[in-house]
Every structure is written in structure tokens, then in C-alpha cells.
Amino acid sequence: MTVTDAAGGPSGQSGPSGTGAVAPGRTVAVVGAGTMGQGIAQVALLAGHRVRLHDAAPGQAETGAEAIRTRLDRLVEKGRLEEGARRAAARRLTCTAEVAELADSALVVEAVVEDLAVKQELFRALEEVVADDCLLATNTSSLSVTAVAGALRRPGRFVGLHFFNPAPLLPLVEVVSGFATDEAAAARACETARAWGKTPVRCADTPGFIVNRIARPFYAEAFAVHEERGADPATIDAVLRECGGFRMGPFELTDLIGQDVNEAVTRSVWESFFRSPKFEPSPVQRRLVESGRLGRKSGHGWYPHGPGAERPEPHTAPAAEPPPQIVVEGDLGPAGALTALWREAGITVREEDGDRGPRVLLPSGGQLALADGRMSAESRDVVYFDLALDYRAAARVALSASEATGRETLRQSIGLFQALGKKVSVIGDVPGMIVARTVAMLVDAAADAVAKGAASPEDIDTAMRLGVSYPVGPVEWGHRLGRAWAHELLDELHARVPTGRYAPSLGLYRQSYATTKGDQAS
Known part of the structure; x- marks a missing residue:
């Protein structure tokens, strides 16, 4: 290693480079x-x-x-x-x-x-x-x-x-x-x-380093829900902002970044991971790029831009009366705060142990359950509600129902959340809904990156909070939810979409298994 005097020789160095910062003035x-x-x-x-x-x-x-x-x-x-x-x-x-x-x-x-x-x-x-x-x-x-x-x-x-x-x-x-x-x-x-x-x-x-690798599901799941005709871009963006706590929704964000730029990064990461289904690009975004609708810079992307352009409004359900009383069976887990919120809103809540999984029983005879990767069409008269970062602070909650869901069950479900001052968006019968499947995939991506030595858990969370303004780092989010939750939701999604995209990573499997065994031991 070349060392020069303080005046600096050909290298311009005033001493050994070492591990310290390049000195000011250099x-x-x-x-x-x-x-x-x-x-x-x-x-x-x-x-x-x-x-x-x-x-x-x-x-x-x-x-x-x-x-x-x-x-x-x-x-x-x-x-x-x-x-x-x-x-x-x-x-x-x-x-x-x-x-x-x-x-x-x-x-x-x-x-x-x-x-x-x-x-x-x-x-x-x-x-x-x-x-x-x-x-x-x-x-x-x-x-x-x-x-x-x-x-x-x-x-x-x-x-x-x-x-x-x-x-x-x-x-x-x-x-x-x-x-x-x-x-x-x-x-x-x-x-x-x-x-x-x-x-x-x-x-x-590793491909995408931290941010561009782990952020892919934030875009991909929103595009998938849209392709599955679960909801329009404005509604998906609103749910991820107002329920998930993200600063911007993926459709508005990619319009800002440029559809061509975002799609090129996705394609690069996908190719670098040897076309893994977990990073597969979106066909509908590809068509957007091919049509020249690149976002703000071209005047049109997912949304129209420019002078006089009107932003589409998210779907918001009309007012509905809440039921006067409900029964909460089992522990609602990540949605446990709702029990107290409903009581504060004047709704009579009776809590009971249940052996059929956590759910809310409605006077209609139907039930309300947190998104878990299953579909409403698979059960009799059930409405699913989406995961929220903070149910007290959330301004909007999404509900999912099938054509077989009773209309009164859906109305009572809408009324329950409106009684809390929330706007309600009813989306199609898509497994995992919007926030829940997005967060589960982010948690999985982070667990996979940690398991493969791409970065430390602390650096991953720092990168995602500072690099793309996530409300919580995915590692911490996984801890809050319990990694068994993300693993189980992805297992259900994988059973319904067996392409490998939703198969839980080995890293998430290890963490979920350790959590489960630890719970059993205690």
C-alpha cells in the first residue's frame, strides 16, 4: 500500500487508507x-x-x-x-x-x-x-x-x-x-x-442488493390483484396507503418512477435470479410500457397526468348500519385491537373460545375473518377483511366477498368498520387480499435475504424504511405479526396458486418453525 507525506504525492494520500472515512479536503x-x-x-x-x-x-x-x-x-x-x-x-x-x-x-x-x-x-x-x-x-x-x-x-x-x-x-x-x-x-x-x-x-x-430485491412484491402483488380483477389501481393504492400505512401506492409510485424504469428493474432482478417465479414481471405492466404509457413523464401511465387530468377515486362502500352485537371467537391475532375498538363504538361484543379458528360471528349467521390466504367462495357466508398496520389509525379497510356471500353479511361487515370511522372498499374474492399478501411476501423476501447472507436484519429494515419509506421494516413487521402468520398465509396462497411464487422460503420456514417450537416449549 502506498503511503505519502502530508503534502500528498502522486496518490494524493496523506497516510494509509485504513478503514476510516476518506478525510475532508481529499x-x-x-x-x-x-x-x-x-x-x-x-x-x-x-x-x-x-x-x-x-x-x-x-x-x-x-x-x-x-x-x-x-x-x-x-x-x-x-x-x-x-x-x-x-x-x-x-x-x-x-x-x-x-x-x-x-x-x-x-x-x-x-x-x-x-x-x-x-x-x-x-x-x-x-x-x-x-x-x-x-x-x-x-x-x-x-x-x-x-x-x-x-x-x-x-x-x-x-x-x-x-x-x-x-x-x-x-x-x-x-x-x-x-x-x-x-x-x-x-x-x-x-x-x-x-x-x-x-x-x-x-x-x-446479490441481485437488486437490498431495496430493489425486497421491494419487488410491493409492486408485483398489487399488479397481480389488478390482473385477477380484484380491484382497480385507485382502490389498491388507497388500501395500501390508508390501511397498510405505505406513503404511496404502487400504481402511483411507478407512475412517478416511470413504468419503463420500474419494469426494467423488475426484469433485471428476475433474470438475475434465473427467472424465479417470485420475481416474475407483470404482463399488464409490460403492455403499459409497450403502449408508451410510462407515467408522469409521458402524460399517462396507470393514471392520466397533465393539466386537467382527473384522478380516479377509489371504490368506497355506501353507508351501512352496523349490527348491535357480535361474537368474537378465538384470538384475532394481528387484528386483536378491533375487539376494543368495536366496544368503544358502542357495539356489544361477546368473546368466546373457538376451535374453528379466529372469526367474528354476525347476527346474519355469517362470519367475518382476517385475510388468511383463503377465498370467500370456499366457505359458507364469510367476508374477509384485510390486514392493517394499525387498526385504530387506519382510515380505510378492505373487505372481500364472493357472489355466494350473503348480502346481509356483507352489509353488516361494512357497517362494523364504518362504525369505527373507517372508509370501506369492497374488492373481489382474491386470496390474501391486498395488504395481507403484500406484507407476507415482503416478510418472506426479507427472511430469504437474511437466510442467504445478503444483509443483516437491522440493515434490511433500515434500508426499506429510508430507501422506500416503508412504515415498518419487513423484519420488524414479521416479528409483530408472528412469522407463523406470514408462513401460514403464504402456504394457503401457494395451495391456490401453485406456481412457486408464494411458496414460503426456507428462511421463513426456519423462522416459523423456531417460533412455533418456542411457543410450544413455553
């Missing part, structure tokens, strides 16, 4: 002056680094640098940055036309086109000019870090540094270790991200 190179490159450069500048911005396209680095300076001006106008700090940051930003001008870099972050050959060629060129202790990083979101590093003579100093867009605002950075990445390099990348005010999470080089 040179950070950003290659690729597009949106992501600009954002990363801005973050490094405001952390006190000299930043060299390079782009192979003539004039692109200068254009990117000017955009960064404009954003710094706006921060001053908004009172988020002192004028002196802006001037100092602007002085530290320079553009370079040649890779050779990046020789004094302590860290190089690449943010160029998602093309393996292009990235490999770039890093081969960088390796010829930077010092041996310069940390090399890629911001790729879809390519294998191991594959990119495969072109290097010294792949141990190569890591993934996956920022989220917009990089100056979003706190999460996925630090990805390739097959040959040295622990010291990954630790240094983590400490550098932390010094830049970011929250780093560590993960192995």
Missing part, C-alpha cells in the same frame, strides 16, 4: 455528470472534499458542474447553506476532460450508463492512473459489483456505493461488497458515507 472524483453524478458530487462537496467531475461526453461535465452550482445557490436562497460555504464548495469543484487528471483521487465514484462493458473499460483505465490505495466505487443499481470488479487487477478495493435519487436528499446508501471486496474497503466506504451525513447499510452482491 479529492473525490465523480465519473458521469448526469443526475446521479451531480447529486453525488454535491454531497461530497458539502462534506468538504475537492471534487473532480468527469464525463466522456464533451461538455457534459461543465453542464453538470453548472447545475450543481445552481443548486448550491438555491440552498443559500432557502437558508440551508451559508454564502461562504457555497463559495468554498464552488471553488473545490473542477471539471476534467481526461481520466488521467483523476490521478490524485482518494475515492472515485462512477455513475455512468448501466452497461457492464462500459463500466469495466472505465475502471481498467482508472486503475492505470490512480494510486493503489484509492477506493473505487460504482453507483450501479442493477449490475453485479463482482462482475464490474472482474476487470481489475486489484478488485479488493472495489465496492458498490448505491445512492438513491435525489442523492443530496435521500439518506440511504447501500454499500455492496463484491466477491473479492476487502473488508477494509467496505468499511472505509461505510465510514465515508456516514461522514457525508448518509446512513450506510451493508449488503452482499
